[in-house]
Amino acid sequence: MASVSADTRDFLANTPPFDSLNAELLQYAAEQMQAMYVCQDNRQDIMQPDSHQLYLVRSGAYDLVDKENQHLDRLEPGDLFGFPSLLTGRKITNKLQVIADGIIWIWPEAAFNELRRQSQGFERYFVNAHGQRLLAEQGKTQGPDWSEKTIASVITRKPIQISSTASIQSAAKLMSAERVSCLLVVDDQQLRGILTDRDLRNRVVAVGVNFDVSVAAVMTPMPAIIYARDSLFDALTMMGQANIHHLPVLDDNEIPIGVLTNTDLMQQQRSEPVLLINALFKAPNREALVIEAAKIPDYLRSFASRVKDIGIVGRLLTSLTDGITRKLIRLYEQEHGSAPCTYVWLAFGSQARGDQTLGSDQDNALLLPDEITDGQRQWFAEMSVYVCEGLADCGIRLCPGNIMAMNPDLQKNRLEWREKFLKWIRSPTPKAIMHCMIFFDSRAVAGSHLLYRQHREEIAKLAKQDMFLANIARHIGELSVPLGLFNRFRTKSEGDFEYIDIKKQAVAILNDIVRLYSLAAGLTVPSTPARLEQLKSASSLSDKDNQNLLEAWQFLTGLRLTAQMYRNEESKIPSNSVDPESLSTMQRRQLKAAFKVIKDAQQGVSFKFGRNM
Amino acid sequence: MFEKMASWHHLRAPWQEAKWLAIDIETNGLDAKGDAMLALAWVRIAPPRILQNQAEYRVVNTNLELTQSAVIHQLSLRDIAAGMPLEEVLAEFIKAAEGAIIVAHNAQFDTAVLQQALKQANMKWQPDGVYCTLRAERRRLERQSQILKLDSLTLAACRKRYGLDAFSGHHALNDAIACAELFLAQAFRSSSGHHPNARALLKEGR
Numbered sequence: 001m002a003s004v005s006a007d008t009r010d011f012l013a014n015t016p017p018f019d020s021l022n023a024e025l026l027q028y029a030a031e032q033m034q035a036m037y038v039c040q041d042n043r044q045d046i047m048q049p050d051s052h053q054l055y056l057v058r059s060g061a062y063d064l065v066d067k068e069n070q071h072l073d074r075l076e077p078g079d080l081f082g083f084p085s086l087l088t089g090r091k092i093t094n095k096l097q098v099i100a101d102g103i104i105w106i107w108p109e110a111a112f113n114e115l116r117r118q119s120q121g122f123e124r125y126f127v128n129a130h131g132q133r134l135l136a137e138q139g140k141t142q143g144p145d146w147s148e149k150t151i152a153s154v155i156t157r158k159p160i161q162i163s164s165t166a167s168i169q170s171a172a173k174l175m176s177a178e179r180v181s182c183l184l185v186v187d188d189q190q191l192r193g194i195l196t197d198r199d200l201r202n203r204v205v206a207v208g209v210n211f212d213v214s215v216a217a218v219m220t221p222m223p224a225i226i227y228a229r230d231s232l233f234d235a236l237t238m239m240g241q242a243n244i245h246h247l248p249v250l251d252d253n254e255i256p257i258g259v260l261t262n263t264d265l266m267q268q269q270r271s272e273p274v275l276l277i278n279a280l281f282k283a284p285n286r287e288a289l290v291i292e293a294a295k296i297p298d299y300l301r302s303f304a305s306r307v308k309d310i311g312i313v314g315r316l317l318t319s320l321t322d323g324i325t326r327k328l329i330r331l332y333e334q335e336h337g338s339a340p341c342t343y344v345w346l347a348f349g350s351q352a353r354g355d356q357t358l359g360s361d362q363d364n365a366l367l368l369p370d371e372i373t374d375g376q377r378q379w380f381a382e383m384s385v386y387v388c389e390g391l392a393d394c395g396i397r398l399c400p401g402n403i404m405a406m407n408p409d410l411q412k413n414r415l416e417w418r419e420k421f422l423k424w425i426r427s428p429t430p431k432a433i434m435h436c437m438i439f440f441d442s443r444a445v446a447g448s449h450l451l452y453r454q455h456r457e458e459i460a461k462l463a464k465q466d467m468f469l470a471n472i473a474r475h476i477g478e479l480s481v482p483l484g485l486f487n488r489f490r491t492k493s494e495g496d497f498e499y500i501d502i503k504k505q506a507v508a509i510l511n512d513i514v515r516l517y518s519l520a521a522g523l524t525v526p527s528t529p530a531r532l533e534q535l536k537s538a539s540s541l542s543d544k545d546n547q548n549l550l551e552a553w554q555f556l557t558g559l560r561l562t563a564q565m566y567r568n569e570e571s572k573i574p575s576n577s578v579d580p581e582s583l584s585t586m587q588r589r590q591l592k593a594a595f596k597v598i599k600d601a602q603q604g605v606s607f608k609f610g611r612n613m
Numbered sequence: 614m615f616e617k618m619a620s621w622h623h624l625r626a627p628w629q630e631a632k633w634l635a636i637d638i639e640t641n642g643l644d645a646k647g648d649a650m651l652a653l654a655w656v657r658i659a660p661p662r663i664l665q666n667q668a669e670y671r672v673v674n675t676n677l678e679l680t681q682s683a684v685i686h687q688l689s690l691r692d693i694a695a696g697m698p699l700e701e702v703l704a705e706f707i708k709a710a711e712g713a714i715i716v717a718h719n720a721q722f723d724t725a726v727l728q729q730a731l732k733q734a735n736m737k738w739q740p741d742g743v744y745c746t747l748r749a750e751r752r753r754l755e756r757q758s759q760i761l762k763l764d765s766l767t768l769a770a771c772r773k774r775y776g777l778d779a780f781s782g783h784h785a786l787n788d789a790i791a792c793a794e795l796f797l798a799q800a801f802r803s804s805s806g807h808h809p810n811a812r813a814l815l816k817e818g819r
Contacts, residue, residue, distance in 0.1 A: 003654070003670035005786040035663040035790070037797035041805055042661045059778050077778070100776050101801065103794055106662075 004030040015056065015078055016586040020121030028118075032111035038062070039101040046104065047082065049091045054112045055082040060102015063486060067093045074099075074486035078585040080129075086112055087130050151235055151249050152228035155258035159248070161186040162215055164193065168204055169211035171195055182246040184256050185219045191248055191256050193219035198245075225250050225449060228257055229530060233316055235260055236277050237323035252525070252534075254453065280323060286331055286390060293324060293394035297358055304565045311558050313565070314355040321351055321396055325364070326446045328390040332383050339383070340376040343368050344447040344455070348403060352443040352526040353511065355557055357564055359575050361397040362388060363438060364445070365410035367455055372413055380411055403438070414455050421459050428471035437472075440515055441526040456524045463519045466609075472516050473609035476602055479509045483595040489580045489588075500591075502560040503576035506598060510553050513601045516609065517541055528553050540608060549601060552594040559591070619712060620741045624812040628800060631811035633658035633744070634713040635793035637785040638723045641675075649675045650730045651693065653702055654785035655709055656793055658716065660800065663793045670786040671705065672696035700734045707738045714811060718768045718792045720745035720818075742811065744818035746771065746795045752817060753803070771795055775802070 008030045012018040018029060038046055038060065046055070057079045064073045064081060072094065075081060085092045086109060107115075116123040160178045162171050164185050171183055175197070185193040195215055203209065203218040225248045226235055239247055239262065249258040283289040296317075304313045325345060333339065349363035350356045366380055384405035392398045405411065412420065424436040440463065444452035463469075482505045484490040491498035500506075511528050518531040521538045525531055532550045535541050541549075563578045580588055623631060636655045641648040656668035674696035696702075717723040720743050731738055750771045754761060764770060768791055769779065775798035780791045800814055 002666050002668050003786055005665075005668070005670075005790050006784060007780050007787045007790070008665065010781075031666055033665055035665050035794070037661045037663075037794065037801060039661075039801045039805075041801055045661060060776060101798060102776060103663075 002031045008033065011058065014585070016589070017119075017122045017125030019586075020125070021115070021119050025115060025118055025122075029107070029111070029115060032107055032114075034106045036104050036106055037101065038096065038098060038104050040098050043096050043098050046096055046106075047092050047094065049093070052086045052089070052092070052109045053082055054080065054086060054107040054109075056080050056105040056107075058103040058105050060104070061099040062102075062104075063097040063099060065095050065097055067095070069095075071486050074488050077102075079589075083112075083126050084130055087126060150228065151226055151230050151232065151260060152257075154232065154264055155228075155249055155260060156264070157258065159184045159186075159256050159259050161256065162195070163187055164216040164219070165214050167212050168200070168209065168215060168218060171215050172200060172211075175200075181261070182259060183215075184248055184259065185215055186256055189255050191223075191225065191250065191254070192216070193221040194223040194246060194248055195219045196246055222448065222450075223248060226260065227252065229525075231315055231319065232265070233277075233319035234322070235265060237281070237319050238326075239265060254450075277320070277323065280320070281327055283327070286328070286393075289324065289327060289331070289390070290393045293320075296320060296395060300358065301565050304561065311355075311554055311561070313561050314350075314357060314557060317356045317358070317360075318351055318354045321356060321391070322347070322445050324391060324394050324396070325387060328387040329383065329446050331390075332386045336379070336383070339447075340379050341369055341372060342448040342451050343380060344449075344452040345387075345405065345445045346452070347443050347445045349438040349441055351445075352441040354527045355507075357561060357576070359397075359564065361399045362391055363399055363403045364388070364405045365403070365407075366405045366412070367417060367444075367447075367452060368411065368413040369451060370413045370415050377411065381406075381408065384411065414451070414458070417455060418458060418462070421462055425462055425465050425468045428468045430471075430475060433471055433475045437512065437515065440519060441511075443526050453524075460519075460522045460524050464522055469516060469520055469609045470611070472512070472519070473605045476509065476512050476516065477606040477610065479505075479512070479602070481505065481509060481595050481599045481602065483592065483599060487592060487596075489592070491580060497579060498581070499577040499579050501577045502556055502563065506595065507553070507556050507560060509602065510549065510556065510598050513598070513605055514549060514553075516605055520609065545601065545604065548597045552597040555590055555594050559587070623712065623714075623741050624815070625810050627808055628804065628811045628814045629660040632713045632741075633660070633716050633793075633796065634710050634740075635663075635716040635789045635796060636710075636723055636727075637717060637788035637792060638726050639783075639785045640726055648726070649673070650699070650726050651675065652696075652785045653706060653727075654789040655706060656786075656789050657709070657713075658793050658796060661797060663790065663797070665790065667709075668786060668790065669705070669709065671702040673699050673702050675699070699730060700736070703731060703734050703736055703738075707736065710738065710740065712741055714742040714744060714815070715740045716744045716746065716792060716796045716818075718746045718771070718788070718795070720747075742815045744796065744815055746792055746799060746818065749799050749803075749818035750774075753799070768792060768795065772798075775799070 004027060009026060012026060012030060018026065021029060035058065036046060057075050057077050059077055062075045063071055064075055065071055073081070082092070116126065160174060160180050161184045162174055164187050175181070175183055182194060182196040184191060185195055193216070195218065199218055199220065204211070209218060224238060224244055226238060228249050228251050235247060238244065239260075245262045247260040248256055249260055251257050280289065280292045283292055300313055300317060303316070329345065344367035346365045346367050347363065348365065350360045351363060366384060368377070368380065388398065388404050388406040398404065403410065421439070424432050440459075442456065482490040482500045489500060491500055514528045514531050517535055517538070517540055518525070520540060521535060523531055523534050525534060529550060532546050535546060536543065559578060560576055564575055580591065583591065634655055634657055636653065638650055639652040640650055650673055652670065652672045654668070654670040657664040672692055672695065674693060715724065724740075724743055746768070747766050751761065751766055754765070768788065772778075772780070772791060772795050775795065777791070777794050777798060780787055799817070803817060804814065
């Protein structure tokens with residue numbers, strides 16, 4: 001048995017997937033290895049057609065080219081190659097070109113197979129790398145965190161329903177027979193209201209209403225609702241602040257599928273987000289709310305270091321922003337009376353998608369009913385100033401582009417919004433496309449979800465316009481992904497440092513691509529993962545591409561959040577950016593894989609949608 | 614006589630076909646004559662390959678006290694106590710090094726320590742040749758009329774000129790492998806375009 005040098009072992013221990021081997025297997029891997037000096041003179045000695053071996057670059061730099069001398073990849077220290085033919089048994093046809101002489105480490109096929117047999121992590125890595133699925137490597141072993149659970153996963157029974165014309169007595173009988181504390185009032189599968197124990201006490205018995213009166217007279221009409229796909233965070237913020245004990249749960253078709261109760265949540269919440277959320281929403285006034293909100297960044301940093309999936313931080317932050325918005329509206333209503341008519345507080349962009357970061361600014365607006373009067377508009381104009389400025393005081397910056405509800409141009413009724421969207425859709429100039437994209441990521445934060453739905457579905461129908469989609473595809477095609485020739489990073493440089501803007505150069509493009517597919521499919525959900533989920537049945541995007549986009553999105557948003565959370569105050573690199581040199585070998589490989597996914601998808605959309613130009 | 618014939622042919626074959634063996638020795642001090650060999654590492658070079666899967670590292674169980682050089686190498690008294698008797702280490706080495714050309718950085722020192730140890734164990738062994746990566750580098754730089762600084766010929770400094778990266782020195786096996794890599798870099802660079810035999814290459818590293 002050979003002796004192994006500490007240098008060899010250390011290098012291997014820091015190189016994925018060898019880093020997943022236990023001490024014994026790492027020793028085995030090191031013992032089985034030969035080194036080879038590769039230079040111009042002897043490059044033909046490596047990668048012989050029939051000798052299947054695993055290669056790892058220890059030093060030097062090389063280009064991998066195919067038999068037509070097409071460049072495939074630049075290989076640098078820490079890079080692996082040769083495994084595709086090991087896995088498939090096919091003849092080796094690729095060749096190596098030498099950029100700088102150096103040492104390449106070599107494992108024979110038998111050792112490679114032994115390591116795959118002995119280590120699942122090692123095996124999985126190569127199978128994924130071969131299928132260009134390197135991004136699937138992230139977080140495979142993680143169990144779900146309670147807080148990222150969807151509402152759908154915690155509701156335990158179907159809702160007990162009654163029609164609005166049923167009598168109060170029959171409602172009480174049903175509640176007693178089913179041993180529930182609340183009923184959903186549903187006509188034609190549409191939620192009309194909710195009736196609780198407390199309503200029977202306060203609105204029936206205490207007042208002396210006849211038990212034969214219909215349920216409609218005493219129920220709470222148009223209650224706050226939550227969607228099955230929302231997270232427990234969302235439920236927490238809603239129930240915590242509005243003192244709601246029962247929250248109807250609807251599916252994506254607005255059909256009631258359950259009720260979330262306080263007790264359901266109590267069983268789930270043993271974690272600290274709850275404490276922060278409660279403190280925020282118990283704040284008696286604006287000043288107290290601002291003081292609590294100031295704790296959010298520090299809290300998120302410590303929270304981020306404890307969760308396995310950092311993507312959850314974006315969802316938590318979005319949920320908190322939603323909650324603060326609703327709290328501010330409520331505080332305004334306490335001083336100035338309730339809203340004079342139905343309305344929707346809209347969120348656009350990152351808040352709508354649920355991928356907010358600490359630096360995100362406000363993107364919001366108002367959707368008002370068509371029959372609104374000028375007097376009523378005045379109430380909303382004043383309320384929106386109060387809420388937008390309140391949000392800014394709570395740390396969510398005013399929007400430099402003035403995409404805010406306090407902008408009179410964004411306080412529109414349904415017809416006016418329709419006009420605005422039609423303008424963009426009918427004359428999709430490059431400037432218009434760039435400007436309007438974030439408006440297609442929207443969500444109702446407060447107000448009437450039915451009004452929002454009518455509006456959103458209308459817009460979805462309008463947007464399925466070939467010319468419009470083709471122009472979006474062209475816009476996407478012009479964005480540049482920072483992956484250059486030979487699969488190398490293309491960094492921006494400023495002075496001594498180099499960086500890649502993960503937001504602009506990657507996440508935003510990926511969001512654009514997924515948005516285009518959802519517009520074409522007429523989807524109304526805003527978040528990129530939810531859109532991909534709903535696109536699974538769509539024929540326009542293959543399951544494999546869909547999965548690749550999701551994994552790239554998860555990796556990139558995680559990387560961006562991590563970079564932002566742990567950013568040194570003195571760092572000269574812009575926020576949302578990373579220096580590839582500061583990443584681990586595995587992260588660099590994954591980042592390249594993610595860029596590759598975006599580049600491929602970019603070409604995909606110009607092919608699929610761009611032809612209608 | 615036959616040994617001499619074999620050696621003669623060995624040195625006149627193309628250098629890639631010769632049997633090269635990179636070695637490194639850890640001693641009790643820096644005086645080749647007076648100090649004891651504490652550890653010996655060797656690795657076969659079969660150009661362009663370094664057969665690290667056959668590399669060996671042996672600690673010698675000596676009775677000697679460790680002097681100040683324990684600061685330089687990382688051997689503890691416990692390592693030494695767990696070592697092998699000098700005779701066994703040398704027997705194993707001779708078997709691996711039979712008819713080999715030795716490669717070392719500052720080879721004079723290593724071969725001197727080795728011969729001293731052989732003498733002490735009452736054993737005999739001669740290499741077919743000795744290639745010193747330090748001397749080869751000095752020749753090359755002098756030919757380019759470069760002014761040599763004091764530390765420009767350390768193993769690390771020499772490697773750097775060939776784009777071979779940092780290594781953790783002062784462990785015999787790390788050093789032997791690092792030296793083997795440097796040897797290949799020197800040999801391939803200097804032989805590029807023509808095909809020298811081992812003898813011609815040895816002139817560089819004499």
